[in-house]
Amino acid sequence: MRLRYGMNPHQAATLGNAPFTVLAGAPSYINILDALTGWQLVREAAERFGVPAAASYKHVSPAGAALGRTAAEAYLRARDADPKSSYGDFVAVSRPVDLELAAVLKRVVSDGIIAPGYDDGVLEILAAKKRGTYLVLGMDPSYEPPADEVREVYGVRLTQERDAAPLPHDLPDDAVLGMIVARYTQSNTVVLVKDGMTIGVGAGQQSRVDCTRLAGEKAALWSAEPLTGVTMVSDGALPFADNVEVAHRYGVTHIVEPGGSIRSDEIAAACAALGITWSATGLRLFRH
Template identity: 85%
Template sequence: MRLRYGMNPHQQATITPLGRPPFAVVSGGPSYINILDALTGWQLVREAARRFGVPASASYKHVSPAGAALGETVADAYARARDADPKSSYGDFVAVSHPVDLELAGLLKRVVSDGIIAPGYDDGVVDVLAAKKRATYLVLEADAEFEPPAEEVREVYGVRLTQQRDALPMPHDLPDDAVLGMIVARYTQSNTVVMVKDGMTIGVGAGQQSRVDCTRLAGEKARLWWSRRSSEPLTGVTMVSDGALPFADNVEEAQRYGVTHIAEPGGSIRSPEVAAACAKAGITWSATGLRLFRH
């Protein structure tokens, strides 16, 4: 299938399923980045919903989530996901784990968004969504039973790279917010730091070369999110890092944003220093042994 364009309008692009298609186009025409956002976002919300047994949603921009959250309904989950960083969610691609109802369709009708992927749509929903963006809003229906191949293949500049798909189960001995943060980190461009509170991301620092910059970026987003709700100090935040914290400066930064639990792979030469800094700051430290890089 020919796409509207590639990563940029001057690039032509096509999509070719390698067997059973993972989704169907219900309305609109996808671009290259739409497909990347949709496929990545769907895997995030599918994994989160399976783990926690409630609806999950993610608001994707440029192959990383601006926000992700659990909710009592799909509308609740998306509202919480978008509320994490509404500025970054402007023009997002939406992923939800359960069929879309008219409540969520009504919410999407009022916000600027490029498209959505979901496992189904209630009666009347597609008509509401398809009318968005001068009738160009992209609606994709995910195949809820589709399992991605065990091997990932990428061809870049004349070289083919293959690797095992990252499907290692998340730990069962961590608090829910830590596990949710790890699931979000798995589907976010590295380096990544995710801050989570009460089942929703409140700050995502993605794609930075310096991990402490990820921590600051996620923390400032978390602080802004909290400032819209309360004048009291922010606390009870869980911070997840997709890679080992290389220095204790990340802990010092985390303190500024109300972090009380840090979950990271550990195993670094300075991990004992990081653990000691957490103990001194009264922050619970969990070494997961699980790196979650994504490039």
């Protein structure tokens, strides 16, 4: 099918066979990237934790992601992580959309949603958004992607194994959720998690300490009181102890990272000095 446009309006784009159905609206290239990346995140989180998961995507990275007792609660918690960045987001939820979530979506500024189903009456509510242009995608929940993924850049074809590495089972839930979010966020990435929701995502920065600082600044907006009990996940090894010092200022008490860098001993020592638990997983989660 022909898409509305590619990365930019001056670029034509098409879509081949897809594991979803367009139920309302007309997708663009970036809509599809957000939808499929967001779906992978919420599917993995829901399978791991057995509760509804939601993500609020902007430019192929989550502004927020969370677990909840219902799909509506999960999405509200995901959107509340960074409401400014979630303005005009693409929504991904692991459960069918019910009237409760539809009522939430009706009143927020959003571009579209992907979900495994829609209850009676929901599609009519969503299809009316944005003067009838709101994008609604129905995902096939049984779809399994190929083992390899392919990308073409400047006429060069690249093939690699899909990142399906199992995540640790000996870490707290917030640490595992942070790793799932990091897996589907543009690198470099630092994710701050508390009580089953992201409270700060620092994505796409060339300097890792800038990711840490950005995530912390977003988290600091949460409360007038100092934060505590925050888990920080880094998709790559922390290169310098300045990341630990910045994280400590934002209430981080547990840092999870791959480790294995030439300064990992310094990172571990800095964490110990500040009373921060340090977990080296040996698993890098870059996404480019």
